[in-house]
Amino acid sequence: MTTARAQGATIWLTGLPSAGKTTIARGLAGRLRTEGHRVEVLDGDEIRRFLSAGLGFSREDRNTNVQRIGLVAEVLARNGVLTVVPVIAPYADSREAVRKRHQSSDTPYFEVHVATPVEVCSDRDVKGLYARQAAGQLTGLTGVDDPYEPPVDPDLVLETQHQTPQQSADAVYAMLAARGLV
Numbered sequence: 001m002t003t004a005r006a007q008g009a010t011i012w013l014t015g016l017p018s019a020g021k022t023t024i025a026r027g028l029a030g031r032l033r034t035e036g037h038r039v040e041v042l043d044g045d046e047i048r049r050f051l052s053a054g055l056g057f058s059r060e061d062r063n064t065n066v067q068r069i070g071l072v073a074e075v076l077a078r079n080g081v082l083t084v085v086p087v088i089a090p091y092a093d094s095r096e097a098v099r100k101r102h103q104s105s106d107t108p109y110f111e112v113h114v115a116t117p118v119e120v121c122s123d124r125d126v127k128g129l130y131a132r133q134a135a136g137q138l139t140g141l142t143g144v145d146d147p148y149e150p151p152v153d154p155d156l157v158l159e160t161q162h163q164t165p166q167q168s169a170d171a172v173y174a175m176l177a178a179r180g181l182v
């Protein structure tokens, strides 16, 4: 006898530091868990402590990081988990490879651009990175002195400077609902 399996998906939240990726991921995941879905959040900082330990922020290292996370996300999503990924993923070709990995196993994949302007991110500066860059203590900060290639055709764009965190998380939820995943 076969058992019906829940439909998984990967929801990748891409955007600048302090754009709101982590906050939205947590809000969305909380709601999904409350509703009984299987959910994982692949937190960028935690991944960098373990799975991607030793990697830095060069283009090559960021691509390696994103491909590793993409592999884990696809495995989880293919096995019925709603997998939320709040990771910058600044390079378009790298994100495209992750999308293709999902396509090849027919696993739903959503790219959400957390499109907060850099000025707003810099004001928020949750981890003090923008201040450190301005003070000359950090170089290669995404969106300031390192590239961020905005998605050309994302599944959803969030302008968080005009939204509460709950509204942003609800917009992602609505996208999943429209696709029959929740």
Ligand SMILES: Nc1ncnc2c1ncn2[C@@H]1O[C@H](COP(=O)(O)OS(=O)(=O)O)[C@@H](OP(=O)(O)O)[C@H]1O
Pocket: 016, 017, 018, 021, 022, 044, 045, 048, 057, 061, 062, 063, 065, 066, 086, 087, 088, 089, 090, 127, 129, 139, 140, 141, 142, 146
């Ligand atoms: N130079 C530089 N540029 C960007 N981000 C930096 C940098 N140095 C450290 N950090 C912190 O590391 C987090 C980014 O890690 P990610 O794994 O999401 O980035 S990436 O996709 O590999 O580019 C990122 O987390 P978030 O702020 O949550 O985006 C930063 O806190």
Ligand SMILES: Nc1ncnc2c1ncn2[C@@H]1O[C@H](COP(=O)(O)OP(=O)(O)O)[C@@H](O)[C@H]1O
Pocket: 015, 016, 017, 018, 019, 020, 021, 022, 023, 024, 086, 124, 126, 159, 160, 161, 163, 164, 165, 166, 168
């Ligand atoms: N609509 C919104 N969505 C997400 N975060 C928001 C929003 N409006 C304000 N914020 C605030 O912006 C900050 C985003 O920080 P964080 O989620 O850690 O960003 P990131 O993970 O992209 O670096 C938080 O302090 C959050 O409360």
